[in-house]
Amino acid sequence: MASRAGSRALHVLRCPRRLRSTAAAPQEQPGEAARPAPAGLSGLRGAPRPLPPPPAVHFGDPRAAFSSKSSAELLRGLVVLGLCALEPLVERNQQLMTLSRKLLGQQLFETLMKMTFYGHFVAGEDQEAIKPLIQRNRAFGVGSVLDYSVEEDLTTEEAERKEMENGEGAGWAPLCSRRLFSGADQREKQFRVHRGFGDRRGGVISARTYFYADEAKCDQHMDTFLRCIEASGGSSQDGFSAIKLTALGRPQFLLQFSEVLMKWRKFFHQMAAEQGKAGLAALETKLEVKKLQETLAKLGIATKAESHHWFTGENLGVSGTVDLLDWNSLIDSRTKLSKLLLVPNMKTGQLEPLLSRFTEEEDLQMKRMLQRMDVLAKRALEMGVRLMVDAEQTYFQPAISRLTLEMQRKFNTEKAIIFNTYQCYLKEAYDNMTVDLELSRREGWCFGAKLVRGAYMEQERNRAAQVGYEDPINPTYEKTSEMYHRCLDYVLEEIKHSRKANVMVASHNEDTVKFTLHRMAELGIHPSESSVYFGQLLGMCDQITFPLGQAGYPVYKYVPYGPVNEVLPYLSRRAQENKGFLKRAKQERVLLWSEFKRRLITGSLF
């Protein structure tokens, strides 16, 4: 439930956004950027000191892009990116690696990999080995998001078998009302495991995949993440660490939880349609409580008297309307997480825990997953490290996002420690993000978001087409970019007005980065405030990362690390799935070559 302060704020927060925007805007002079004074000092010191105008960033300057690199590294970059542009080679990279391993022997093979692909895209084998690179990048204004990138080298058959064994719950059966959700007596197709997509590694760009083995393996993953957090804390003052929730528990739980959340939201939209409010943005959709009660009674879900207490909490129904956040709080205000999975029971009209049919062992598995998340978040808080929860497939993502939100509520009280990830290739991205942000406003915690376009497009589309549900992805690349910029704009406005939100623009797209810089300047968000971060993968788009870093913008590389042999399966897949992107890395190769030539001509190669 929201706090009292949250409920007081509710009235103000429900005012239209634009209105609040202008009302709350500080009086700024053109070219000045207001920096929030430290709490308690503003009154003593008077008006905040104006900051210098934001620094200019020159993305096309090869010298700025590669000044952190030795000439040997430039040459390696040229060779590696050049090879990555050769499609037949990328297609057959696995066979070629197996052959080279046979011909060269393990040791020579590892040396060759370190001199080429592994050396370019991976920071090193362990936390000690990656320190020099992290320190060097830091000296050039670039931080690190540590990402232990070991991936099990399973065959497709093994991956499918694991997924089928662990994806379906033995005792689970839905309790949803048939009248509420069409086809609700069956699991929704999207949230069922399908053998053909059991190997979740296919059609994914640059993302590691975890398969559930047992609880001990999940503990092992948690220990790895803990070491990552500790290394991030040890290596800088403002570190980030990335985690994936599919590594921390049985995916079955995420599937089922996602299904319930989606059904609950669908139910809300069905009720909105009944009231003639279909098609509005999530935050603009408000159900009239009276009509809602009538519909619930008509559907036989609850009599008016029975549903009365659903809408009489501290927040619910004060304005005679219920929005999606009020609706969601029906699930969580009366429960703790372990009892979260509630759906209306048709006979009683009451919310009942969906988990009641989990076996004892399954219930325990779910609790352990939540405990692991808690351990990680606590450690991150202690170490002053921010934790990014990666976004994954749409059939897991509602649960991942919701669990992350629960961590944010708990840990983001003073500043954004936990960051959720929003995939802008999703048709629902704007609704998802704005609803979460609105919740942070109402409850007074600090919103933290990483915005990405999304890594699972090909897999998502194939699965939706083959299994037979609506494609969750925007129809075109342009729509995805539009969505990205719309979401980004929304958070940037929030930062301007409350200075409580943080966002990471995780993209290699120069236009998106330029759009961000432009909007930051317009809104008076200065890079030194450290509320807008940028993120790119190691070995990719240094011409974006380093000029940003040197101009003083907080920018980070996702830094994969791990033993050569164990990182190679991930790297090999990444090369294949990124082949379109790598082919387009032409600009990077041109810049690398131009910097190499400059050093050669000026005699500064060494």
Ligand SMILES: Cc1cc2nc3c(=O)[nH]c(=O)nc-3n(C[C@H](O)[C@H](O)[C@H](O)COP(=O)(O)OP(=O)(O)OC[C@H]3O[C@@H](n4cnc5c(N)ncnc54)[C@H](O)[C@@H]3O)c2cc1C
């Ligand atoms: C630091 C960092 C962290 C990341 N974390 C995550 C994460 O947690 N979860 C995750 O899913 N991804 C993550 N990614 C990957 C990211 O989602 C993108 O796949 C990748 O960055 C490419 O997008 P872009 O904006 O960099 O480049 P661009 O080349 O501008 O965009 C390519 C992307 O656009 C989208 N797209 C392409 N064609 C179409 C089309 N026809 N219709 C609709 N959309 C289309 C796809 O998402 C594609 O990946 C991360 C990336 C970075 C750099």
